[in-house]
Amino acid sequence: MKLPPSAFGCPLDSLLRVICGPWTIYILCRLHKHGPARFGQLKRQMPGISSKMLTERLRMLEKAEIIYRHQEPTVPPRVTYGLTAEGQELTKILDQLNTVAQRWQDEQRESSYEIPPVTAQIG
Amino acid sequence: MKLPPSAFGCPLDSLLRVICGPWTIYILCRLHKHGPARFGQLKRQMPGISSKMLTERLRMLEKAEIIYRHQEPTVPPRVTYGLTAEGQELTKILDQLNTVAQRWQDEQRESSYEIPPVTAQIG
């Protein structure tokens, strides 16, 4: 992608680019609502996600320091993921965003009826 | 993209998918800081963006009712874009997100120095 000239290092742009990846808000939602989880748990709780996709998303979130990765040096290894302090702060803001997003969708449904959606809200 | 099973209609996911498109936050930033603008103005003020990309982003934002499109039926037409009430509400939340994103990046720079970035902050 050709970057906007001012995009280099723009923190908001970088952050949005991390959290808008596929499945990402579902992962954050899961960790926010039910606390830390292991790789296999996350995978089983998100039917349809591939190992590759889950790994990619977790690595991005970890690199952005939104989640932490804790590995116990056992065989086989136990790896646990959870929200960092920054992750908690982020999910609070996403909760606000979710609130307005829901409200807007409800307002739009007032005029044209749609099938009620299943949501993955953070809060 | 294979959708997460609960993604159908999730308002937060839809909203994020709109605002994380390339150039999108720069467009929102521009409209938030300097008010409504015409197509050509926006294009000139974002050097490097193509007409196609700008049109795509504006159409997405318009469809999501984050911006409005006002066309004067002159020849050639004058088309003005601006934030809707929802757009204003959104940029307020993005402002918060920008604040924490900036703070996190500053904290990370305390340990490893990087070139100071040019930003496109909303607020």
Place this chain on the structure above:
DNA sequence: TTTCATAGTTACTTTTTAGTACCTACTTTA
């Protein structure tokens, strides 16, 4: 002894997205 579970990685293919260049129709300006 074969299978399951752990937490992924790798190679390859398909799909989606973005970039480039050219086109519209009409008016004003040089």
Place this chain on the structure above:
DNA sequence: TAAAGTAGGTACTAAAAAGTAACTATGAAA
């Protein structure tokens, strides 16, 4: 008469992202 500005649209190509399947090593259970 020719060029520039208006707000895009269209076709084609290139690049990035996502999907799929197979594979790693180890230990425990059937």
